[in-house]
Amino acid sequence: MSAGVDLEGVTVRFGNFTAVDNANLAIKGGEFFSFLGPSGCGKTTILRTVSGFLDPSAGRVKIGGQDMVGIGPNKRPTALIFQNLALFPLMTVADNIAYGLRVRGIDKKTRRKKAGELLDLIALPGQGDKLVSELSGGQKQRVAIARALAVEPKVLLLDEPLSALDLKLRQHMRNELRAIQQRVGITFIYITHDQGEALTMSDRIAVMSDGVIEQVADGKTVYDQPETSFVASFVGENNGFTGLVTKADATGAVVETAMGSLRGRNPKGMKTGDKAMVFVRPESLRIGKGKALEGFSAAVKNVAFEGNATHVFLQGADKKNITVTIGRGQGGDIPAQGSMADVQFDPDLALILPEGKLARE
Amino acid sequence: MSSRLLVFLLPVIVIGLFWAMSRYESKLAHDPNHKGYFERNGMTLGLIFIFLVALWTLFLVVLPYLYMVVESFHPRLPLPKRGGPEDYLTFAQYKSFFVSPSDNQWNTNHMGAFVFSLIASVAVTVFNLAFCYPLAYFMAQVGSVQKVRLLMLGLIVPYWVNEILRAFSMRLLLTSKGLINQLLMWSGLTDAPIDFLYNNTGLYLGLSYGYLLIMMFPLYNAIESLDKNQIEAARDLGAPWWKIHRDVVIPYAKPGIASGCTMVFMLAAGSLAAPQFLGGPNTLWFTSVVYDFFFQAFNWPRGSAYAFILLAACIIFVMGMLRLFKVKLGEAIR
Amino acid sequence: MSSRYVMKGMLAFYILIFFLYLFGPLLVMGVTAFNTPNYPQAYPFESFTLDWFVKLWNHRAMMEGLQNSFVIGIGVVAISVPVGLAASIMMNQIYHRARGLFYLVTVSPLLTPGVIIGISTVIFWKDVMGVTDVTKAIFYKGIVLSILGQSSFVAAYCLLIIMARLTRFDRAQEEAALDLGASYPQVFWHILIPFLKPALLSASVIGFLSSFENYNTTTFAILADKTLVTVLAGEVRQGTTPVLSALAVIIITISLLGAITYEILKRREETKAAQIKENARLAERGEAV
Numbered sequence: 002m003s004a005g006v007d008l009e010g011v012t013v014r015f016g017n018f019t020a021v022d023n024a025n026l027a028i029k030g031g032e033f034f035s036f037l038g039p040s041g042c043g044k045t046t047i048l049r050t051v052s053g054f055l056d057p058s059a060g061r062v063k064i065g066g067q068d069m070v071g072i073g074p075n076k077r078p079t080a081l082i083f084q085n086l087a088l089f090p091l092m093t094v095a096d097n098i099a100y101g102l103r104v105r106g107i108d109k110k111t112r113r114k115k116a117g118e119l120l121d122l123i124a125l126p127g128q129g130d131k132l133v134s135e136l137s138g139g140q141k142q143r144v145a146i147a148r149a150l151a152v153e154p155k156v157l158l159l160d161e162p163l164s165a166l167d168l169k170l171r172q173h174m175r176n177e178l179r180a181i182q183q184r185v186g187i188t189f190i191y192i193t194h195d196q197g198e199a200l201t202m203s204d205r206i207a208v209m210s211d212g213v214i215e216q217v218a219d220g221k222t223v224y225d226q227p228e229t230s231f232v233a234s235f236v237g238e239n240n241g242f243t244g245l246v247t248k249a250d251a252t253g254a255v256v257e258t259a260m261g262s263l264r265g266r267n268p269k270g271m272k273t274g275d276k277a278m279v280f281v282r283p284e285s286l287r288i289g290k291g292k293a294l295e296g297f298s299a300a301v302k303n304v305a306f307e308g309n310a311t312h313v314f315l316q317g318a319d320k321k322n323i324t325v326t327i328g329r330g331q332g333g334d335i336p337a338q339g340s341m342a343d344v345q346f347d348p349d350l351a352l353i354l355p356e357g358k359l360a361r362e
Numbered sequence: 363m364s365s366r367l368l369v370f371l372l373p374v375i376v377i378g379l380f381w382a383m384s385r386y387e388s389k390l391a392h393d394p395n396h397k398g399y400f401e402r403n404g405m406t407l408g409l410i411f412i413f414l415v416a417l418w419t420l421f422l423v424v425l426p427y428l429y430m431v432v433e434s435f436h437p438r439l440p441l442p443k444r445g446g447p448e449d450y451l452t453f454a455q456y457k458s459f460f461v462s463p464s465d466n467q468w469n470t471n472h473m474g475a476f477v478f479s480l481i482a483s484v485a486v487t488v489f490n491l492a493f494c495y496p497l498a499y500f501m502a503q504v505g506s507v508q509k510v511r512l513l514m515l516g517l518i519v520p521y522w523v524n525e526i527l528r529a530f531s532m533r534l535l536l537t538s539k540g541l542i543n544q545l546l547m548w549s550g551l552t553d554a555p556i557d558f559l560y561n562n563t564g565l566y567l568g569l570s571y572g573y574l575l576i577m578m579f580p581l582y583n584a585i586e587s588l589d590k591n592q593i594e595a596a597r598d599l600g601a602p603w604w605k606i607h608r609d610v611v612i613p614y615a616k617p618g619i620a621s622g623c624t625m626v627f628m629l630a631a632g633s634l635a636a637p638q639f640l641g642g643p644n645t646l647w648f649t650s651v652v653y654d655f656f657f658q659a660f661n662w663p664r665g666s667a668y669a670f671i672l673l674a675a676c677i678i679f680v681m682g683m684l685r686l687f688k689v690k691l692g693e694a695i696r
Numbered sequence: 697m698s699s700r701y702v703m704k705g706m707l708a709f710y711i712l713i714f715f716l717y718l719f720g721p722l723l724v725m726g727v728t729a730f731n732t733p734n735y736p737q738a739y740p741f742e743s744f745t746l747d748w749f750v751k752l753w754n755h756r757a758m759m760e761g762l763q764n765s766f767v768i769g770i771g772v773v774a775i776s777v778p779v780g781l782a783a784s785i786m787m788n789q790i791y792h793r794a795r796g797l798f799y800l801v802t803v804s805p806l807l808t809p810g811v812i813i814g815i816s817t818v819i820f821w822k823d824v825m826g827v828t829d830v831t832k833a834i835f836y837k838g839i840v841l842s843i844l845g846q847s848s849f850v851a852a853y854c855l856l857i858i859m860a861r862l863t864r865f866d867r868a869q870e871e872a873a874l875d876l877g878a879s880y881p882q883v884f885w886h887i888l889i890p891f892l893k894p895a896l897l898s899a900s901v902i903g904f905l906s907s908f909e910n911y912n913t914t915t916f917a918i919l920a921d922k923t924l925v926t927v928l929a930g931e932v933r934q935g936t937t938p939v940l941s942a943l944a945v946i947i948i949t950i951s952l953l954g955a956i957t958y959e960i961l962k963r964r965e966e967t968k969a970a971q972i973k974e975n976a977r978l979a980e981r982g983e984a985v
Contacts, residue, residue, distance in 0.1 A: 013394050052875060055394040075874045087868035091890050101876035104886075134972055137979040152876055366823070376797075384791035399789060404880040414782040419801050422848040426816035427808075433819050497714055500707065513711075515955055520718050522951030524909045526928045527944045531721035533932075534728065574718065624807075632809025634912050639932050649811055656916065662819060669812050676809060 003187040004065030004078060004155035005030040006051060011060035013046050020046040022212040023060070028190065028205075030065075030155075033182050035199040036192040038209035039235070039361060044192040047209075048158050051190065052081045065155060080149035082159045086141055088133045094144055095120070095129030101152035119147040122181075139170050146181065156188045163198065175202055196236050200224070208232045210358070226268065226352075233280045233352065235360035240286070240323050242279040243356060246271050254353050259319035260297035265351030276356040283326035285350040288313065288334055288342050296345035299323055301336045311335055315342060369428040373420055434666035455667035472651055472668075479648040480675060482562075483630035486569045487623050490577040493570075494622075498578055499611065502585035503593065521575050529568050529639045536564045536640075562645055568636040573629050577622040584618020585611060620687040624680050631676055648672060722948065729941035748942040755939060761927035764839060765908050768923060771843040772850050772907040773900050779847070780854025780899060781892070784862050787855075803856075805849035810912025817845035817917050838921030845917040846907045853906060854899040861895035 006028040013021040021043045028034045036044040049055045051062055053074030062069045069077060080101075089097050096103075098119050099112040107115075113129075120126055123143035133141065142162060149157055159178075163171045179202050182189045193199055199206050200220040207217045208231070216228040227233035234241060244258035254267035256279050263279045271277055290296070299315035302322075313325040313336060325344060327333060336342040400408045435451045454463070459476075462469040501510045520528070535542050588611060596606045612619070637647030652672065655665030729749070732742045752758065783802055790798050805813060818841060825836045865888070873883045889896075911925050918926055931940055 014392070015394065016391060050394075054871060056392070058392050058394060073874070074871070075877050075879060079875070081872070081875045083868050083872060085866075085868060087866065087872040089869060089872075089887065100873065100878075100886075104873075104876065104878040104882050131975075132972060135975040135979060137976065137982065140979060148876070380791055380794040383793060402789065402880060403785075403884070407881055407884055411782040411786055414779045415786050418779045418783065418848070418851050419798075422817075422844060422851070423801055423805055426813075426820035426848075429820040429823070430812070430816035493714070496707075496710055500711070515959075516715060517718070519948065519951050519955060520722055522905075522954075523722060523944055523947050524911075524925055524928065526911060526925055526932060527725070527940065527947070528721065530928075530932045530940055531725035531944065535721050535724055571717065571721070628807060628809060632811055632912065634811060634915065635929065638929070649809070652811055652815070653915075656815065662815075666815060666819065669815050672809060673812050676807070680807065 002155070003030040005032075006156055006188065006190065007063040007066075008047070008051075009061050009063065011047070011050060011057045011062060013043075013050055013055060014058040019212050021050070021057075024214050026207060026214065026217060028188060030188055031186055032204045033179065033189045033191065033202055035203040035206045036190070036209055037194070037196060037199040037206050037236070039194055041211075042209040043212040044209050045160060046212075048081070048160055048190065048192055051156070052079050052158050053077045078155040080152055080154035080157055082145050082149055082157070082162050084160045084162070084164065086145045086162075088141060088145060088148070090133055092133070093129060094125070094131050094133060094136070097133060097144060098129075098147045098151050100148065105152075115151060119151055122150075123147045138166055139174065142166065142174065143177075146178075150181075150185065154187065156190060157182075159189065159191045161193050162191075163193075164195075171198075178202060200236075208235060210235070210360075227280070227354070228269075230278050230280070230354050230357040230359055233278075233354055238283050238324060238326070239280050240283060241359065242281075242317075242321075244277060244279070246273050246275045246277050246353070249273055253348060256353060259321070260299070260317050263297070263351065264295050264348040265353045266349060267353050269354060271353060271355065277353050278356050280352045280354060281346050281350060283312070283324040284310075284328065286323075286325040286344050286346050288325060288327070288336055288344060290343045290345065295348050295351065296343055298341055298343050301338055301340050301342050304335060304338055313342070315344065366429065366432055369425060369432055372428060373424050430666045431670055433663055434670050436663050438661050438663045455664045456671070458664060459668060459671060471646060472648075475646040475648045475651055476671070476675070478646070479631055480679075482566065482569070483627050486566060486573070486630050487577075487626045489566075489570055490574060490626050491581075491619065491623060494574060494577045494581055498581035499585055499607075502582050503588070503590060517575060517578060525572050525635050526639075528572060529635050532568045532571055533564065533639055536567070562642055564640040565637060565642075565645060565647075568640040569630050569633060572633070572636055573626045576625045576629060580618040580621040580625070581615065582618075584615040584621075588614045616687045620683055624683055627679055627683075628676050631679075632672065722944065725941045726945050726948065728938045729945045731938065734937055735935075748938045749946075751937070752939045752942045752946075757922065757927050757930075758924060758939075758943070761922040761924040764918075764921055765923040765925065768839055768842045768846065768914075769904045769907040771839070772846045773903045775843065775847045776851040776854045776903050777896060777899050779851040780858050781896070783851070783855045784859040787859065788862075803852055806852045808849075810849075810910065811916065813845055813848055814913035814916030817841055817848070817913070818919070836919075838917065838919035841917040841919060842914050842921075842923070845913045846910055849913075850903045850906050854903055857899040857902065858892060858895045861892055865891055 006026075008024045008026040011021060011024040012019065024047060036047060038044050046055065050057055051064070053069065053072065053076075064078060074081075089100065092100070095113065095116040099116045102112045102115060116129055117126075120129055123146060125140060125143060128136075128140075133144065136144065145162070162178075163174050166174060175198060178189075178191075191199070191202065200223075203220060205217060205219050206223050208215045208223060210231045216223060216232045218226075223232060223236055227236065230241065233239050242256070242258040242260055242263060244256040244263075246254050247257045247262065248255040249267055249270075249272055253264055254271055254277070255262050255264045256277050258279060265279050265281070297317070299317045301313060302316050303314040305312045305314070309329050311327045311329075313327065315323040315325065317323055323344070327335065402408075403411065434455050435453070437452055437454060457463075458469065459472055460469055461467070462471075497513075501513055505513065523531075537543070592610055592614075593606060596610050601609070632649055633647070634649050634653060637645065637650050641647060641650075648668070649672065652665050652668045655661045655668060659665075727741065728737055730744050730746070731737055732745045732747070787795065787798065787802075821841055821844060822836065826832045869887055869891075870883055873887050874880075878886065909925060911929065914923055915926055915929065922930075928940065928943070
């Protein structure tokens with residue numbers, strides 16, 4: 002029915018360029034698993050390696066416990082949804098969907114039946130005889146999924162399938178895909194650069210950057226407890242303050258930054274003298290002077306109203322940008338543009354991580 | 363080892379070299395993308411492809427050429443004497459182009475024919491280029507879609523008529539009883555019929571006529587891909603029409619021009635039909651000389667040598683053209 | 697601006713001259729086909745006759761040549777299209793350092809004068825087939841040699857035509873088919889060939905026509921046999937009756953009909969494509985809820 006996918010030390014090198022560096026991962030059967038990262042981070046390479054179009058330069062790929070070395074893409078129990086869908090333009094919708102069955106030698110009658118069932122599943126009943134070019138973007142999307150499901154794969158691989166759709170349709174399809182996955186119960190491996198998609202749809206996420214898997218965890222953990230500065234800066238909005246650790250104990254640590262001494266949680270056990278960054282989410286910052294909270298001052302550059310929240314953009318002493326997000330109904334003062342504002346936060350909501358690379362702006 | 367058999371070895375050696383190189387390179391670094399040739403096409407298809415391509419490149423192209431070249435270095439011998447002691451490599455056939463073997467004088471006939479053919483071909487090429495350029499430009503940039511389609515049809519239909527018939531029709535027009543002479547005499551421009559065939563006018567017209575379309579199409583394609591806006595921009599800046607052509611259109615269309623000129627020259631220089639039917643009794647076209655060596659004198663080695671000289675001249679011209687127009691080979695072919 | 701009108705006038709005059717040059721000789725020849733004198737004569741026009749067309753039909757040599765031309769044409773297409781297809785596929789897969797040479801070799805027949813192809817074909821195959829008497833008797837024939845000689849450059853045409861289409865092939869479709877479980881031969885037949893069909897068709901047509909009307913190469917390779925074109929050449933050389941003009945008229949008529957049919961078919965395809973586009977647009981609208 003479904004199978005787990007194991008990456009054991011998978012490295013993929015093109016000449017001098019390392020696209021994937023020592024990936025170790027165990028994806029459980031039936032899981033909705035996402036690879037999240039900016040373009041060029043290696044997530045497409047991993048997908049193509051799992052589906053069999055690329056050979057790893059080192060390491061192995063196991064599907065359902067079986068080593069896939071030497072097994073070509075047409076023999077693996079996977080099905081891939083391509084970014085540009087790659088539907089067959091010269092075949093009808095039904096023929097597209099039934100193609101996987103056709104190459105397995107299944108007779109015409111059974112193929113027609115199966116195609117009909119899948120057309121019902123994707124809510125396009127009776128459209129089998131249309132040409133692919135007569136369909137809308139969203140309909141083509143669903144046909145691609147039906148075509149992949151027809152061969153009853155153990156693992157379904159999706160390569161940024163929603164990137165070509167407009168916003169409303171994308172949100173609709175997110176729910177659709179999740180529903181289909183839960184109904185059919187097979188493993189979904191999904192790659193995207195859109196964190197919203199990854200967070201809302203997945204059971205677990207692997208955040209990647211420059212060929213390295215930075216963190217693997219469920220959405221909440223990745224958001225609240227990022228392991229590296231890249232994850233902290235890539236997933237969601239975040240403010241990072243660089244500095245040196247001046248004090249470290251069981252309750253947390255203090256980092257001396259351009260904005261002054263800031264205290265925060267120290268899950269990585271950093272020591273005095275380490276180079277570190279303090280991360281505080283915009284929604285965890287407050288405008289105003291308070292009691293016993295960490296804080297600093299900064300100049301207000303811009304205030305932007307975005308419907309359900311207001312963003313205040315400030316600039317610190319080191320000319321770095323700081324964002325504070327005030328939700329509607331949260332109360333508190335909205336400072337005027339050009340004024341100096343006091344910003345404060347609860348140190349339990351601040352995270353201290355080793356200094357490292359950040360997500361590109 | 364007979365020189366003829368050596369011909370078969372040469373391609374095998376070249377292929378072997380490349381194969382060894384590719385094996386070596388794939389051992390150096392692992393390419394994740396690389397699927398072996400037979401992996402990619404399946405065993406049956408892979409073998410079929412190799413067979414077909416080998417059949418073509420080796421047996422229909424490379425080996426016959428090499429064989430002909432080798433043949434040109436042999437003396438003319440009847441079949442039984444081949445491979446025997448009298449069959450040795452010699453430059454004699456090539457020498458015969460310069461010095462006639464029958465009387466040891468300079469072979470002015472053949473050399474003259476060679477030079478004449480080349481010059482005439484160049485002249486025809488230049489004329490065709492000049493004649494076709496305006497229409498190509500009109501069709502590519504100025505004319506409306508409907509007009510162009512009609513014109514295109516009008517251009518193609520005559521070319522379905524075989525070149526022999528076209529040469530024939532040109533001859534009909536130009537004979538002493540032909541229409542042109544009748545017109546000239548009737549209008550009083552001449553008193554007696556002009557023998558167009560004798561003075562080679564027929565030949566030039568026939569050659570030019572035969573290859574008009576060959577010049578037309580590459581020109582048209584090249585000019586057609588030029589962005590109209592560039593011409594508009596030049597016009598807006600006040601450039602007169604001849605400057606527009608000199609500075610904008612022609613440089614852009616260079617690959618098309620080179621392609622057209624190359625093809626017309628090669629076809630004209632290697633032409634058989636037009637010189638045979640439209641040349642005067644005194645015209646000697648180089649390709650006809652080659653033809654005669656084969657069909658009248660049965661002197662295949664000498665014919666091969668002359669054919670090779672013709673080929674060399676064509677290649678030199680083409681390379682020169684490409685160099686002159688600074689165009690690469692790949693761009694010039696269609 | 698009067699210069700505009702002058703330009704336009706000159707343009708019209710030029711186009712007139714151009715097409716007069718192009719069509720003139722053919723028109724004259726066409727007229728001679730219907731004129732009675734034994735020698736092709738356009739003016740004076742003595743009296744109308746269809747005799748020459750009858751004589752054309754009865755011209756034994758020409759009919760035999762026509763038959764041979766057909767057989768050769770079909771043979772050439774049968775060899776050249778698969779060869780061109782194989783070569784275009786291999787062009788992308790061949791060792792990258794060898795690709796330049798490979799391209800040069802395959803395209804060189806187009807740059808070689810036809811006489812040289814004809815000569816080299818005869819010289820080479822005479823020796824190769826003459827290795828035994830049996831092979832010589834079976835294979836050393838004008839028709840066979842013509843097919844071989846013409847295939848060398850017709851395959852090059854096919855290669856270029858097919859490659860032009862092949863470069864537009866979306867590799868993702870090939871991968872999608874593989875991913876769904878197809879074997880490589882299945883991908884070839886199910887996905888690639890249907891995509892290449894238009895190119896294969898036009899390569900076949902162009903190949904056949906190129907073979908049919910070829911003279912320079914065939915005149916050497918055909919040995920003692922004849923094709924329609926070599927018969928024509930012989931007739932022209934010896935001086936001839938308007939039978940040739942009659943043939944020309946027939947050819948022009950056929951090509952005109954061919955061109956008209958092509959236009960009609962093209963128009964029909966265009967309306968179909970427009971309909972499909974319209975359907976897709978409506979589908980998009982329907983989904984924008």
